Amino acid sequence: QVELVESGGGVVQSGRSLRLSCTGSGFNFGGYEIHWVRQAPGKGLEWVTLIWHDESQRYYADSVKGRFTISRDNSKNTVYLQMNSLRLEDMAVYFCARERDWSFDLWGRGTLVTVSS
Amino acid sequence: DIQMTQSPSSLSASIGDRVTITCRASQSVNTYLNWYQQKSGKAPKALIYDASKLQSGVPSRFSGSGSGTDFSLTISGLQPEDLATYYCQQSYTTPRTFGQGTKVEIK
Numbered sequence: 001q002v003e004l005v006e007s008g009g010g011v012v013q014s015g016r017s018l019r020l021s022c023t024g025s026g027f028n029f030g031g032y033e034i035h036w037v038r039q040a041p042g043k044g045l046e047w048v049t050l051i052w053h054d055e056s057q058r059y060y061a062d063s064v065k066g067r068f069t070i071s072r073d074n075s076k077n078t079v080y081l082q083m084n085s086l087r088l089e090d091m092a093v094y095f096c097a098r099e100r101d102w103s104f105d106l107w108g109r110g111t112l113v114t115v116s117s
Numbered sequence: 118d119i120q121m122t123q124s125p126s127s128l129s130a131s132i133g134d135r136v137t138i139t140c141r142a143s144q145s146v147n148t149y150l151n152w153y154q155q156k157s158g159k160a161p162k163a164l165i166y167d168a169s170k171l172q173s174g175v176p177s178r179f180s181g182s183g184s185g186t187d188f189s190l191t192i193s194g195l196q197p198e199d200l201a202t203y204y205c206q207q208s209y210t211t212p213r214t215f216g217q218g219t220k221v222e223i224k
Contacts, residue, residue: 045161059211062118095161101170102151102166103172104161
């Protein structure tokens with residue numbers, strides 16, 4: 001079936017690194033832009049980053065610029081989010097989402113990143 | 118960055134009521150405006166794109182309208198399964214900012 005599945009979340013100390021993965025199935029993964037969106041506990045949705053289908057463009061929220069890097073391997077139907085220098089305020093559920101018609105039409109279930117001091 | 122402001126932040130309505138949530142952008146986003154529904158503990162679900170177009174499989178009681186800076190999401194005939202938080206989002210430019218959310222409760 002058509003789905004996105006995130007993985008890689010966990011507990012990490014402040015200042016350390018973590019890499020998340022988003023794997024798609026059931027559709028032409030390499031034909032779509034992919035976003036990461038996060039949600040801190042009890043808070044709203046925050047857009048984090050975007051990668052174009054061909055990896056030619058990447059965009060980041062100011063809150064993660066210089067610390068997070070998005071990449072993709074279309075041969076593995078996977079987008080990665082490398083998160084360095086993690087802060088307490090990065091603690092959230094991280095969702096990946098597919099963009100279609102300028103909307104996020106398909107979302108994964110999310111993966112929880114917990115940052116401890 | 119474009120700021121998205123939703124109102125109200127929460128509302129309580131009865132089954133069968135007509136419910137309207139508004140979303141205002143800090144600058145024009147044309148019709149690059151989307152609406153999402155998020156139920157507790159779940160991922161968001163796309164409802165409306167391009168301000169007024171229904172995503173596939175979304176019940177017809179949901180509708181969207183607006184352009185420029187002012188938008189609305191209407192639920193015509195609230196159902197128990199509509200208990201959720203609703204978010205607007207602009208896709209006119211990056212960062213793709215979201216509104217703060219509107220929590221819909223059932224009386």
